[in-house]
Amino acid sequence: MLNSLQKQKKIIIADAEPDSRVETIEYLQARGFHNLAVAADGNQIYEMLRAYQHDPELLGLVIIDEKLPHCQIKELCEFLSHEDEGIFLPFIVLVNEQSKNKTPALESECQRYELVRPYLSAELLMLVEFLLVLKDERFLRYKQKEELISQLAARKLLDAKLEYLVVHDDLTGLLNRRNLEQHLYLVLHEQVKFRQNGVLLFIDLDRFGLINDLEGFDAADRLLIEVVAVIKRAIQAKGLFARVGSDELCLYLENSTFDNARVVAEHICKRLDEFRFAIGNVCYHITASIGIASLKSSKTVKHPGELISRAHQACAIAKSKGRNRVWQYCEDDQAFKERQRDIHWLPLIRDALLNDRFFLVFQPVVGLFDGEISHYEVLIRMRDGDECVIDPGEFIPVAERMGLIHGIDAWVVDKAIDFLTSLPQEFSHIKLAINLSCMAFQDDSIAAFIRQKLDRSWVSGDRLTFEITETAAVGNFEQTLSTINQIRALGCHIALDDFGAGFCSFNYLKIFPAEYVKIDGQFIQNLVNDETDQMLVRSMQQIARKLGKKTIAEYVECPQTIKILREIGINYGQGSIFGKPLEQLSAQSAFRTHALTESQCFS
Incomplete structure (x- = not known):
C-alpha cells in the first residue's frame, strides 16, 4: 500500500498510442496519482527530467513506449536508473505483442520492466506501485551508504587530526613536548655512535602572565601565535621547534656549537625586542629569556628530560639576571651551583x-x-x-x-x-x-x-x-x-x-x-x-x-x-x-x- 508521498511523485507517461495513453492517465488518476506528465518523444522526456536534476527523489517512474520517437530507451534506462548514480528512476517499457512469450523481469543493471501489450490496467497499477516502493527502498539504501561513507570519511579525518595533535601543539602547530622528546631520544642514540653535538634553546617569554591577566586568554593565545611567527622568521626553518609549556618554547639545533646557538638565540631576542603586540589602543613590548644547553658537557646527557631541564635552568637564571638575555648552562657556574643547592x-x-x-x-x-x-x-x-x-x-x-x-x-x-x-x-x-x-x-x-x-x-x-x-x-x-x-x-x-x-x-x-x-x-x-x-x-x-x-x-x-x-x-x-x-x-x-x-x- 502506497503512502501519500509516494503517490505525489512525478510519473511521466510516454505512450505513442493516444488511446492507450488516455486510458492509462484516467486509470492512474482514479487511483490517486495526480502528478502525471505526458511526453510525445524522447526530447520531451529529457526536458522534463532536467527540471529534477537536483531533486531526483521527487521523480516516480517513466512509462515509455518502445517505439517512442527520438528516444534511445536502453541508454536512457541505463543512465537514469543505475544505483551508483543515486537517481534510481524505474522504467516500464511497453512492448508489442510479439514479445508476449518473453517472461517479464526486472533487469539487474537498471530498473527496467517490460509490459507486453495488450495488458490489464490492474497489472500496470501493481507494477507502478511495486516500482515506486522499490525506488524508495533503493534510494534509502543509497542515502544510508552515502551517510556511512561520509561518517567513515569524517572518522578518518578525525583520526588524522588526532594523530596530528598527538605530536603537535594545536594552537601554534609546533611540535609538542612528547614529539620533541621522541626526536631527542633518536638524537641521543645517534650521538653515542657518531659523537655529533647538538644544542637546545629554551625560550621563555618574559611577563607573559601579565598580558594573560590583563587582556585575557584569547589575546594571550594570539600573542603566542604571533611570537612563534616572529621566531620562525628569525630562525629560517632551522632545527626542531616545539612548544613545551604555556609560554615556553624549545628549539633544538643539530650539529651546532654553543657559539652558533648563542648567535641564533641573540638574533631571536633581537627580533622579539623589535616586535610590538598591539591590542586595542595598547601596544606591548615583548622580550624573551633564553637558556642554552649542549649535548657535550662534563656530565653525559642520558635522557631528553635532562637536556630540557638544563636549558630550563639556564633560562631561569637568565630571568633572574634581568630578563631579555641569553644564558648558557655550565656545571661550574656559581649561579647553577646555587640553583642546585636550592x-x-x-x-x-x-x-x-x-x-x-x-x-x-x-x-x-x-x-x-x-x-x-x-x-x-x-x-x-x-x-x-x-x-x-x-x-x-x-x-x-x-x-x-x-x-x-x-x-x-x-x-x-x-x-x-x-x-x-x-x-x-x-x-x-x-x-x-x-x-x-x-x-x-x-x-x-x-x-x-x-x-x-x-x-x-x-x-x-x-x-x-x-x-x-x-x-x-x-x-x-x-x-x-x-x-x-x-x-x-x-x-x-x-x-x-x-x-x-x-x-x-x-x-x-x-x-x-x-x-x-x-x-x-x-x-x-x-x-x-x-x-x-x-x-x-x-x-x-x-x-x-x-x-x-x-x-x-x-x-x-x-x-x-x-x-x-x-x-x-x-x-x-x-x-x-x-x-x-x-x-x-x-x-x-x-x-x-x-x-x-x-x-x-x-x-
Whole structure:
C-alpha cells in the first residue's frame, strides 16, 4: 500500500498510442496519482527530467513506449536508473505483442520492466506501485551508504587530526613536548655512535602572565601565535621547534656549537625586542629569556628530560639576571651551583615542615646597664635525617626563594606562643622576640594568624616582639607599615633588625613604628678596634634615642665591647658573651640563672 508521498511523485507517461495513453492517465488518476506528465518523444522526456536534476527523489517512474520517437530507451534506462548514480528512476517499457512469450523481469543493471501489450490496467497499477516502493527502498539504501561513507570519511579525518595533535601543539602547530622528546631520544642514540653535538634553546617569554591577566586568554593565545611567527622568521626553518609549556618554547639545533646557538638565540631576542603586540589602543613590548644547553658537557646527557631541564635552568637564571638575555648552562657556574643547592634543600625543608624537624632555640637580650635579661630572641634550627643541627643561614634563603618561607614563619609563631603558654606562672615575665621573614609583611595574613593564636592561647601580646630587617621594611613600605600597625594593635612590639646595613634607614626610622632598633652586627664585631664603627654606632644610638626607640647591639662577644657600648649609650646587648642560644627543652631551667651569669660581665 502506497503512502501519500509516494503517490505525489512525478510519473511521466510516454505512450505513442493516444488511446492507450488516455486510458492509462484516467486509470492512474482514479487511483490517486495526480502528478502525471505526458511526453510525445524522447526530447520531451529529457526536458522534463532536467527540471529534477537536483531533486531526483521527487521523480516516480517513466512509462515509455518502445517505439517512442527520438528516444534511445536502453541508454536512457541505463543512465537514469543505475544505483551508483543515486537517481534510481524505474522504467516500464511497453512492448508489442510479439514479445508476449518473453517472461517479464526486472533487469539487474537498471530498473527496467517490460509490459507486453495488450495488458490489464490492474497489472500496470501493481507494477507502478511495486516500482515506486522499490525506488524508495533503493534510494534509502543509497542515502544510508552515502551517510556511512561520509561518517567513515569524517572518522578518518578525525583520526588524522588526532594523530596530528598527538605530536603537535594545536594552537601554534609546533611540535609538542612528547614529539620533541621522541626526536631527542633518536638524537641521543645517534650521538653515542657518531659523537655529533647538538644544542637546545629554551625560550621563555618574559611577563607573559601579565598580558594573560590583563587582556585575557584569547589575546594571550594570539600573542603566542604571533611570537612563534616572529621566531620562525628569525630562525629560517632551522632545527626542531616545539612548544613545551604555556609560554615556553624549545628549539633544538643539530650539529651546532654553543657559539652558533648563542648567535641564533641573540638574533631571536633581537627580533622579539623589535616586535610590538598591539591590542586595542595598547601596544606591548615583548622580550624573551633564553637558556642554552649542549649535548657535550662534563656530565653525559642520558635522557631528553635532562637536556630540557638544563636549558630550563639556564633560562631561569637568565630571568633572574634581568630578563631579555641569553644564558648558557655550565656545571661550574656559581649561579647553577646555587640553583642546585636550592634543589637539594627544597625536599629537606618540606620534610622538616611535615615531620616536625624544626626546633627553637632562645638567646638572651641583656640590659647593658643593669645586667638583667630583657627578653629572649627566638631562633629556628633544623635537624636532618642524621639528627645533625642545621643553622638557618643554610635553609632560610632557599625557603625564601622557593616559596616555603610562609610556612616557616607560621611555624615559628605557632611554636613560640605555645612555648609561652607552657611556661609555669613564675615565668610569666618571660618575653620573646621572633624573627619574621621579609615575605611575612607583604600581606595581612601573618597579622591575622598572630591574632588568632593569641586569642586561643591567652598570651598577652606585650610578651612578643617581632623583628623585621631594615631592607624588608623599606622594600614595600606601605604594605609593611600596614601589617606592622595591625601587629602593634595586638599589643605586640616591633624591632627593626640589622639596622644600618642598608644605609637608607634614617629616612624611614622617624616614621617607622618600632620600639627597638637592632644595630647590625657588622658594626659591632670590630667595634673595639675600629673608630669608624664606633662613630657610626654612636650616630645610630643618638638618632634612635631622639626618636624614642631603644637600641640593641648584636654580636657582642667581649667585655671591651660591652664597655664601649655602655659609653655610647646602647640599651641592650645580645651575643655569645651573654649566652649562646638554648634549646627549648632546657630553656626553662636556664631562665633564672642567665641574669646572674651575665651580670658578671659588669663587675
